[in-house]
Amino acid sequence: MSKRCQVTGKCPVRGKSYAIRGIPKKKKGIGLKITGIKKRRFQPNLIKKRLWLAEENRFISLTLSVSALRTINKNGLQSIVRELRKKGEKV
Template sequence: MLRFLFQLFVLSELKLCRKSARLQEKPARGYKYAIRGIAKKKKGIGLKVTGKTKRRFQPNLVSKRLWFGDENRFVTLRLSTNALRTIDKVGLSTVIRRMRARGQQV
């Protein structure tokens, strides 16, 4: 029973670990293509797709500890690097207000 609960906890943590706290970015599905050949511009016959593999594109996440001046404390957020740019543009207080409006705990 204890092992089952541990596996349940670990698996639930793994599912959530690649999500951005700020923008709700998730892994996206797509394909990775293997391309061979010489382009026609260089007197070849063109490019040929020799392999197509399914893969997941993971968001670029970082854990950041940011100073939140409104509450005089540090806030640790798991953000995508794109979200860091958003924080630079609109400010941390605006981002945290939006997160709390969505029901996320900060």
């Protein structure tokens, strides 16, 4: 299973994690210094969801981000499925 939302297209992105030490200038220190940088990945908030498609009288399974669930609630499942089929995705 790929870590990609079928509706919004959200996927993991790359970033960095910083190790910081020192006393901030606000607290009368010399300032914060970065002592190490590590690469990391920001993962999307994905869930596998089984939704009832009333027009076809069946369940469909989709890998969705939680923000895509809100989009489905707003626009309706049928319009989202129509867009997915236009893109050529199997639903």
